[in-house]
Amino acid sequence: MNNIRASLRKREFIEFCSQVYHNKMAFAGTIILFFFILMAVLGPLIVPFDVLDFGAAGDVLQPPSQGHLLGTDDMGRDVLAYLVSGSRVSLLVGSLATALSMVVGTVIGIVAGYSGKAIDNILMRLTDFFLVIPWLPLMMVLAAVLGTSIWNIIIVIGMTSWAGTARVVRAQTLSVREQQFVERTISIGADSRHIMLRHILPNVFPLIFANTILVAAIAITSETTLSFLGLGDPTTASWGMMLHYAFEAGATSQGAYWFFLPPGMCVVAVVLAFTFIGYAFDEILNPKLRQR
């Protein structure tokens, strides 16, 4: 029985992968993401020094040239090197914040949906609270109060972006809970923890996966925006911090395009990649959107 189910899942998965491969948007998104992950992983090989260490600094605000392919910033640091180190921080913050957000959202969604009644009510009011209040001001006050460190940024983003996930996970849990196999497991005498972990979680998993993509895009944008507004960690080099320094140095009105265009483009590319993949998933998974 288990074997049949496993092979069925495997076939579904392969079919899903081939659909992703044939969907132009999903394919483009995957390629872009792969590029940036490669850049982050190989970073230390490309830039074998600490960007924040001013030892290698050259002349300030130099336009692109042979020595500095993307010019230098207001402190004389090489923009390309900064960009490569920035990818590590931005992707790290993005993925950790996303992971945190997914865990919180999934736990709250499953517990609310499975428990029902008072617990469900309380958890859903809490979810409403996080859904309705404007994210950026909330993140700003939280970050201001907690202080600016990379871990605080991760916590702040993770703790403010789980509400959407909790909502969909709860809805799915409600419908899974009503299915016969859950009722049977309850009648055999399984405890709630076992049912939530072994029976509900695997059934809401595809949903969690689809949501991860959306949250990842939000997390990357949030990190960039918070850093830009001066809430980033000054001891780490992220794309958002670059944009912050560029804005503070007046790079826009001075026409120093090489300083602030590249980091923004990287952010847009990563977010766009996630959005493409998410959008394509929606088309693949939602039969209503399929072409007739």
Added chain:
Amino acid sequence: MRKRRLLKKIVYALITVFFVLVFNYFLFRILPGDVVSMLSRNAKISPEMIENIRAAYGLDLPWYEQFALYLRDLFTGNLGTSFTYKKPVIEVIGGKILPTVVLLGVAEIIAILIGIFFGVVSAWKRGKALDTGLLTTSLLLYSMPVFWFGMILVLIFSATLQLLPTGGMVTPGRLYADSWARMADIGRHMVMPAICMGLAMVGEYAITMRSTMIDVLQEDYITTARAKGFGESYVLRKHALPNAMLPMITIIAINLGLIVGGAIQIETVFSWPGLGNLMYTALNNRDYPLLQGLFLIVTVSVILANVLADLLYELVDPRVKS
């Protein structure tokens, strides 16, 4: 039934507002360094004086009485005194509301008009090159950090072409012949921030409009209308569009929170003297009373606006009435 549902929504919103009040209260009380510990660093202040100050701020009272005091202050409009402006927070905030409302109003209109147009056209031309182009543009606008988009506009239109001012609401030090000249000057300053904010919002509206439109176009009544022999544009305008418009109300309401976030970024980049810019300066000066007041006012307004949108939706959609 309908009344009960509406009442439930209003009660839920009030609960959320209460959550915000409690959250706001505790958040700013875990701050490192309250008024007293800041003062007590000053050696000239005696312990008795510190006790007096504690009493004056109500810090010697038990927490529930402090919380009651906080609520009383809120309802009487007392949000404390701003560190930087040395004025009551409520006054500082009051003076910044109008510029933000005007900017967001104009941006919202731009976004809704372009968004609906993009969405309808791309749903209609689904799968064609035009659809792909519009969809990619929408996704691109949606993915862009708003402040970065603003920086690009400044680079193009101010730094390079020298067409528009880089920021602010009026030309500093300029005298005006009449109020029309002043309005014109404000308008010139508003072009970039309003377009930037508007375009930043277009993406989401266009994508939503496209998918609802695609859903609607597959309904049976559309096939019926086509079978009756109505022209394509007539069907689109009179049968599909009105039905696809309804979800837009919800999207606009849901987006309010995002718009607030966008306003903070836009006003910062263009130094537009509104609430968003105020929040940025309050943050960088660590002006906690002002930050707290802003957070409270902005959050509560967004919650109330959401309830209003819900009520509006009930009024507009005949299907919800039953």
